[in-house]
Amino acid sequence: MGExxxxxxxxxxxxxxxxxxxxxxxxxxxxxxxxxxxxxxxxEVGSFVPPTLIPQMADTGEVVRASRAIDGLxxxxxxxxxxxxxxxxxxxxxxxxxxxxxxxxxxxxxxxxGSLEQVAEVRAIVEWVKxxxxxxxxxxxxxxxxxxxxxxxxxxxxxxxxxxxxADAGVDGVVLAxxxxxxxxxxxxxxxxxxxAEIGAALDRLHLHDTMGLGLANALAGLExxxxxxxxxxxxxGGCPFAPGASGNIVTEDxxxxxxxxxxSTGIDLDGLxxxxxxxxxxxxxxxxxxxVAKAGIPRTYSRAA
Amino acid sequence: MGExxxxxxxxxxxxxxxxxxxxxxxxxxxxxxxxxxxxxxxxEVGSFVPPTLIPQMADTGEVVRASRAIDGLxxxxxxxxxxxxxxxxxxxxxxxxxxxxxxxxxxxxxxxxGSLEQVAEVRAIVEWVKxxxxxxxxxxxxxxxxxxxxxxxxxxxxxxxxxxxxADAGVDGVVLAxxxxxxxxxxxxxxxxxxxAEIGAALDRLHLHDTMGLGLANALAGLExxxxxxxxxxxxxGGCPFAPGASGNIVTEDxxxxxxxxxxSTGIDLDGLxxxxxxxxxxxxxxxxxxxVAKAGIPRTYSRAA
Numbered sequence: 001m002g003e004x005x006x007x008x009x010x011x012x013x014x015x016x017x018x019x020x021x022x023x024x025x026x027x028x029x030x031x032x033x034x035x036x037x038x039x040x041x042x043x044e045v046g047s048f049v050p051p052t053l054i055p056q057m058a059d060t061g062e063v064v065r066a067s068r069a070i071d072g073l074x075x076x077x078x079x080x081x082x083x084x085x086x087x088x089x090x091x092x093x094x095x096x097x098x099x100x101x102x103x104x105x106x107x108x109x110x111x112x113x114g115s116l117e118q119v120a121e122v123r124a125i126v127e128w129v130k131x132x133x134x135x136x137x138x139x140x141x142x143x144x145x146x147x148x149x150x151x152x153x154x155x156x157x158x159x160x161x162x163x164x165x166x167a168d169a170g171v172d173g174v175v176l177a178x179x180x181x182x183x184x185x186x187x188x189x190x191x192x193x194x195x196x197a198e199i200g201a202a203l204d205r206l207h208l209h210d211t212m213g214l215g216l217a218n219a220l221a222g223l224e225x226x227x228x229x230x231x232x233x234x235x236x237x238g239g240c241p242f243a244p245g246a247s248g249n250i251v252t253e254d255x256x257x258x259x260x261x262x263x264x265s266t267g268i269d270l271d272g273l274x275x276x277x278x279x280x281x282x283x284x285x286x287x288x289x290x291x292x293v294a295k296a297g298i299p300r301t302y303s304r305a306a
Numbered sequence: 307m308g309e310x311x312x313x314x315x316x317x318x319x320x321x322x323x324x325x326x327x328x329x330x331x332x333x334x335x336x337x338x339x340x341x342x343x344x345x346x347x348x349x350e351v352g353s354f355v356p357p358t359l360i361p362q363m364a365d366t367g368e369v370v371r372a373s374r375a376i377d378g379l380x381x382x383x384x385x386x387x388x389x390x391x392x393x394x395x396x397x398x399x400x401x402x403x404x405x406x407x408x409x410x411x412x413x414x415x416x417x418x419x420g421s422l423e424q425v426a427e428v429r430a431i432v433e434w435v436k437x438x439x440x441x442x443x444x445x446x447x448x449x450x451x452x453x454x455x456x457x458x459x460x461x462x463x464x465x466x467x468x469x470x471x472x473a474d475a476g477v478d479g480v481v482l483a484x485x486x487x488x489x490x491x492x493x494x495x496x497x498x499x500x501x502x503a504e505i506g507a508a509l510d511r512l513h514l515h516d517t518m519g520l521g522l523a524n525a526l527a528g529l530e531x532x533x534x535x536x537x538x539x540x541x542x543x544g545g546c547p548f549a550p551g552a553s554g555n556i557v558t559e560d561x562x563x564x565x566x567x568x569x570x571s572t573g574i575d576l577d578g579l580x581x582x583x584x585x586x587x588x589x590x591x592x593x594x595x596x597x598x599v600a601k602a603g604i605p606r607t608y609s610r611a612a
Contacts, residue, residue: 147607182605184567185526212605213560213598214567216523220491224530246602254519261490261520292519296552299488299518301453 002265002305006042006229007252008205009035011280012063013044013078014249015237016056019284025059027283029066034279035234038272040252042074043067044097044231048084064091076137080111085125088136095137097175098122102162103148106179110143115162123169140166141175141207145191146218147182156194163195163203173204175231178218181211181246185221192225205229208250210236210290215250216258223259230255235277236290251291253277257302265305270298308571308611312348312535313558314511315341317586318369319350319384320555321543322362325590331365333589335372340585341540344578346558348380349373350403350537354390370397382443386417391431394442401443403481404428408468409454412485421468429475446472447481447513451497452524453488462500469501469509479510481537484524487517487552491527498531511535514556516542516596521556522564529565536561541583542596557597559583563608571611576604 012032016023023031032045045067046060060077067075077088079096088096100118101107107115122140129136144151145159163174176195183191188206196203206222208215208230219230232255238248256268270293277289318338322329329337338351351373352366366383373381382401383394394402406424407413413421428446435442450457451465469480482501489497494512502509512528514521514536525536538561544554562574576599583595 147605149606152606180605181602182607184564186568211598211602212563213557214522214564216520217526217564220523220526247598251519257518258490258520258523262492292517292553296487296517299453299486300455300458301488 002263004228005223005259005264005266007040007255007266007268008042008044008076008229008231009040009234009252010044010207010231010249011035011233011235011237011252013046013057014231015233017047017054018239018248019056019237019287021284021286022056023283025062027279028059028063031276031279031283032063032067033070034272034276036070036073038276039266039268041072041267042076044076044078047078048087049078049080061087061091064088064093068092079125081121082124082128085128085138089129089132089134093136095139095172096125097139097141098125099141099143099177100162100166101143102159103144103151103154105150106144106148109150116165119162119165119169122166122171126170137172139173139175139204140169140171141177142166143177143179145176146178146187147180149180156191159191160194160198164198167199167202171202174199174202175205175207176203177207178209181209181215183208183218184214185217188218188221189225192222192227196225205231207231209238210247210250213247215247216254219250219255219258234273234280235294237280237287247290253291253293257293260305261302263305308569310534311529311565311570311572313346313561313572313574314348314350314382314535314537315346315540315558316350316513316537316555317341317539317541317543317558319353319363320537321539323353323360324545324554325362325543325593327590327592328362329589331368333585334365334369337582337585337589338369338373339376340578340582342376342379344582345572345574347378347573348382350382350384353384354393355384355386367393367397370394370399374398385431387427388430388434391434391444395435395438395440399442401445401478402431403445403447404431405447405449405483406468406472407449408465409450409457409460411456412450412454415456422471425468425471425475428472428477432476443478445479445481445510446475446477447483448472449483449485451482452484452493453486455486462497465497466500466504470504473505473508477508480505480508481511481513482509483513484515487515487521489514489524490520491523494524494527495531498528498533502531511537513537515544516553516556519553521553522560525556525561525564540579540586541600543586543593553596559597559599563599566611567608569611
C-alpha cells in the first residue's frame with residue numbers, strides 16, 4: 001500500500017465564492033455527497049460570513065447540517081471570527097478553518113484587522129471551543145503566504161512568525177495558503193522548510209492556486225518537503241479576485257492523477273470525481289470546468305496506487 | 307546571475323502539426339522572428355516530412371531558409387530519415403532532431419520500422435553529416451519514453467537501451483520525450499536518473515506534454531535531476547492525436563515564469579512572448595491559445611532572475 005496523501009476538497013467553499021451564479025442548495029448538497037462517494041473524506045462545505053458579502057454562502061448552515069449526515073465525512077467550514085465559529089459549532093461542523101493574512105495590507109483590506117489581531121481572534125476561538133461539550137477542530141490558514149496582490153513579496157520570516165503565533169494559540173493545524181497563486185516551487189521548498197523547522201507537525205497542509213499554472217509543480221515541491229495533505233477543488237473551481245479570468249484552486253482530478261501515478265494512496269476514484277463534475281455542471285451551468293485529466297481521459301497506463 | 311536553463315521552442319513544428327488550419331508562410335516566419343526577439347535562441351521551425359501526411363509542414367524549406375537570417379538563432383528541423391536530413395542540410399538548418407519511438411508498437415505504427423531499425427537510420431544520418439563540408443547538429447528524440455498510447459507502460463530499461471544505442475550512434479544529444487503526456491514526476495526522476503547513469507551528458511533535454519496537467523511538475527522533476535534544457539511551445543500549442551481536446555506541449559510562457567521565479571536565467575522576456583502570441587493568433591485564428599500567465603497577467607512579485 002502506497003503512503004497516504006490526504007486531500008481536502010474546497011470547491012464548495014473557495015470554488016463557489018467566486019462563481020458568477022448561485023448554486024441551488026439541493027444541488028450543492030448532492031454535489032458534496034458525490035464528492036464523498038468519490039472518496040473525499042474532508043470537505044470544506046461553506047463559510048459563515050455575512051451573506052451580503054458572499055451570497056453564495058448564505059445557505060452554509062443548512063449545507064453543514066446536511067453534510068453531517070454523510071458517513072465518514074469530516075465537515076469543515078471557513079469562519080473569519082468567533083461569531084462564525086459559534087455558528088459552525090451550532091450547526092455541527094467537525095472543524096473550522098480561520099484565515100489569517102500574513103500580509104498586513106491584505107489582512108487590513110479583508111478583515112479591517114492586522115495579522116496579529118486576527119491571530120488573537122483565532123486564540124479566542126480555540127479558547128471558546130475548549131469550553132464546549134462537543135469538540136470542534138480549529139485550523140488556521142496563513143493566507144498570502146507566498147505573495148500578495150497588495151504588498152507583493154511576503155518575507156518568509158513573516159510567514160514563520162505568523163505560523164508560530166498560530167501554533168502557540170493552540171490550533172489543531174496550520175495551513176500555508178498561496179491565496180493569489182504567485183508562489184513557485186523554490187519558494188514552496190524554502191517556506192515549508194522554514195515553517196516546519198519552527199512549528200513541526202503543526203504545519204498540516206498546503207492550499208495552492210493554479211493562477212500561473214504552477215499549482216501542481218508547487219504541490220510536488222510541498223510533497224518533496226514531506227507535506228501529506230493538500231487542499232484542492234474539483235474542476236479547478238475558484239479564481240482570484242485580482243486576476244479576472246485566472247485559474248482557481250489546483251484541480252482535484254489532476255492532483256489525484258499525479259499522486260496515484262506516483263504511488264501515493266489518496267483513496268479517491270477518478271471516475272467518481274468525473275460523476276461529481278456532472279453534478280457540479282448541473283448546478284453551475286455558466287461556469288467552464290477546468291481539468292486536464294477530465295478533458296484528455298484517463299490514460300491506459302493509469303492505475304490507483306496499490 | 308542565475309544558473310542558465312535553455313528553452314527550445316517547438317511551437318512552429320510540434321504545435322502546428324496538430325492545428326486544424328494551415329498558418330500562412332509569411333506569418334509563420336514573422337512568428338518565428340517574434341519568438342527570437344523574445345529571447346528564444348533555438349527554435350524547431352518545421353519538419354521535412356511528406357506534405358501529404360502533414361500539410362502544415364509543406365513550407366519547411368522556405369521557413370528554414372528565412373529563419374537562418376535571424377541573428378543568433380539556432381534553426382532546427384525535425385526529420386524522420388536520411389532523406390529529410392539531407393533536405394534540412396540543403397536548406398541550411400543548424401540541426402536536426404530525429405524521433406525514435408522507444409515503444410516498438412508506436413515505432414511500427416508511425417514509421418513502419420522497429421525502434422532499432424530507426425536507430426540505424428539515425429546512425430546513417432550521423433555518418434552522412436560527417437562527410438559534409440557544412441556541419442549540422444544531429445539530435446535524437448526518444449519518443450514515448452514515459453508511456454505509449456498503443457503499448458501502455460514503457461519499461462525504463464527499454465528507454466535506457468534505446469538512449470544508449472543513440473548515444474553510441476554518435477548523436478550530439480538525446481532528448482527524452484513524453485510524446486503523449488502520460489508521465490509523472492516520480493517516473494521523470496527515475497528515468498532521467500537511469501538514462502543519465504548510462505549516457506551522462508549526452509542526455510540533453512526533456513520534451514514534455516501537458517496532456518494530464520502534469521507538464522510543469524514533470525519539468526520540475528527533470529530540473530531537480532539536473533536537466534537544464536527543455537522543449538516547450540508558445541501558448542501550449544499542439545495536442546495529442548489519441549486524446550482529442552487534450553492540451554499540447556508545456557507552455558513556454560508558464561515555463562519561463564516558473565524558471566525565472568525560481569532564480570534560473572532563461573534570457574526570455576515574458577512581454578516579448580505575449581507579443582509573439584498576438585502574431586500566432588493572427589496566423590491561427592481558430593485556435594484557442596493556452597497559458598495561465600498570459601491569462602492572469604504577470605504578477606507584481608515577478609522579476610527576471612538577476
